[in-house]
Amino acid sequence: MNRVATGINSVVEMKNLTVGYGIKEVLTGIQANISRGQFVSLLGPNGVGKTTLLRTLSRHLQKIEGNIFINDRPIESYGQRELACNLAVVLTSRINTELFTGFEFTAMGRHPHTGFLGALADRDREKVWEALRLVNAVNLAERQMDQLSDGEKQKLFIARALAQEPKIIILDEPTAHLDLKHQMEIMAILRDSCREKGLTIIASLHDVGVAARVSDQVALIKDGAVVAWGRPEEVLTGTNVSELYDIDGAVYDRTIGTLEMKGGSGTKKVFCVSGAGTGATLFRFLSKNGINIATGVLNDNDVDHHVANALGAHIISAPAFEQITEEMISNCAGPIREADYVIDTGFPVRAANRMNTELITYALAQGKPVFTLRKAEDAGRLLKTDSGNLVACQSEVQLLDKLGAMVTTQGSGVRSLNE
Numbered sequence: 077m078n079r080v081a082t083g084i085n086s087v088v089e090m091k092n093l094t095v096g097y098g099i100k101e102v103l104t105g106i107q108a109n110i111s112r113g114q115f116v117s118l119l120g121p122n123g124v125g126k127t128t129l130l131r132t133l134s135r136h137l138q139k140i141e142g143n144i145f146i147n148d149r150p151i152e153s154y155g156q157r158e159l160a161c162n163l164a165v166v167l168t169s170r171i172n173t174e175l176f177t178g179f180e181f182t183a184m185g186r187h188p189h190t191g192f193l194g195a196l197a198d199r200d201r202e203k204v205w206e207a208l209r210l211v212n213a214v215n216l217a218e219r220q221m222d223q224l225s226d227g228e229k230q231k232l233f234i235a236r237a238l239a240q241e242p243k244i245i246i247l248d249e250p251t252a253h254l255d256l257k258h259q260m261e262i263m264a265i266l267r268d269s270c271r272e273k274g275l276t277i278i279a280s281l282h283d284v285g286v287a288a289r290v291s292d293q294v295a296l297i298k299d300g301a302v303v304a305w306g307r308p309e310e311v312l313t314g315t316n317v318s319e320l321y322d323i324d325g326a327v328y329d330r331t332i333g334t335l336e337m338k339g340g341s342g343t344k345k346v347f348c349v350s351g352a353g354t355g356a357t358l359f360r361f362l363s364k365n366g367i368n369i370a371t372g373v374l375n376d377n378d379v380d381h382h383v384a385n386a387l388g389a390h391i392i393s394a395p396a397f398e399q400i401t402e403e404m405i406s407n408c409a410g411p412i413r414e415a416d417y418v419i420d421t422g423f424p425v426r427a428a429n430r431m432n433t434e435l436i437t438y439a440l441a442q443g444k445p446v447f448t449l450r451k452a453e454d455a456g457r458l459l460k461t462d463s464g465n466l467v468a469c470q471s472e473v474q475l476l477d478k479l480g481a482m483v484t485t486q487g488s489g490v491r492s493l494n495e
Contacts, residue, residue, distance in 0.1 A: 093142035095132040117287040118280040120297035126280040134165040160188035164237035178216035185239030207239035227258030247279040327386040336386035339363030347415035351423035355380040363387045370411035400431045422449035
């Protein structure tokens with residue numbers, strides 16, 4: 077793992093930094109160089125020291141050892157007002173905001189730039205309104221803070237930080253306790269601030285997927301140290317994420333950016349003939365219901381391959397962009413015979429994967445119930461069969477409702493479940 081963050085145009089630098097409380101060390105030996113305009117995410121289990129590091133960088137806590145440089149100057153060399161002109165902080169601890177309107181609260185960010193009495197000049201008011209516009213909170217300007225939702229308040233905390241006109245913003249769990257809409261909105265605001273205003277943002281996050289999407293650098297923190305620091309595309313591997321959080325029952329796949337829960341602990345087995353992303357939703361449903369999954373033949377760059385692999389499915393693979401071979405098809409025979417039923421996900425048939433249709437035909441010849449998401453007439457025409465074991469479903473929901481039981485059809489011909 078890469079343990080040192082490197083960069084140019086350094087805004088924040090940490091050299092052999094040890095942080096903690098008093099003489100109690102929490103994190104040791106931190107080496108990092110953070111550049112202008114970067115979004116840096118701190119990831120790790122609760123209680124490992126992410127907040128302690130942020131509070132030390134914001135000078136709410138004294139460092140134990142080592143050095144912190146802000147714009148190539150030791151952090152100790154800054155007076156409080158000068159530091160506030162360079163660095164803004166949004167921590168989880170909240171001040172009493174009940175007596176303020178949204179505008180008044182945001183205007184508190186202008187304190188480093190106002191005179192002794194804190195009176196707002198025209199430029200200060202312009203900056204407050206600019207900050208409110210940036211976080212889409214102009215409509216909150218006249219409302220009392222105690223009348224706002226957590227998401228609305230968080231917007232104003234960020235607006236206050238932006239009104240401060242800092243070069244760096246430090247945030248501790250900026251999306252904690254927010255609904256999905258506000259989570260996405262807040263992260264988009266922060267990401268855009270890096271890109272458009274050149275702000276450097278250092279934030280502790282819990283969602284690995286979100287960190288992968290917004291971060292330029294990620295730091296993985298565990299066991300008293302930064303165990304990895306670098307680009308998320310390099311650092312956020314399945315192994316690293318599993319080790320970071322001591323995860324045994326789930327796998328992170330960096331290609332699709334999700335953490336998939338392993339399943340398949342039951343006795344039922346299903347073989348899926350899928351591809352081009354048509355199987356991913358079904359795989360997740362089957363896995364969470366304890367059904368063992370086998371699937372093939374899947375190219376190893378297919379999203380279905382990534383989801384199935386993360387779920388712990390048995391996969392018969394083909395190299396990316398290569399045609400399926402007779403050998404690959406023959407390797408599917410055993411898993412099909414062992415399956416309780418087979419699913420055709422309605423994958424698009426092309427020259428490279430046409431041989432997968434033979435798997436469906438083989439399953440029918442073995443007397444397996446086969447559920448297909450194709451229209452009955454399309455399935456019959458594609459497979460050149462009128463087997464009564466082939467059951468056409470109108471939707472994934474309809475198919476999922478029928479998976480728990482063996483379906484028996486009467487007469488011949490492909491049947492539809494809505495008949």
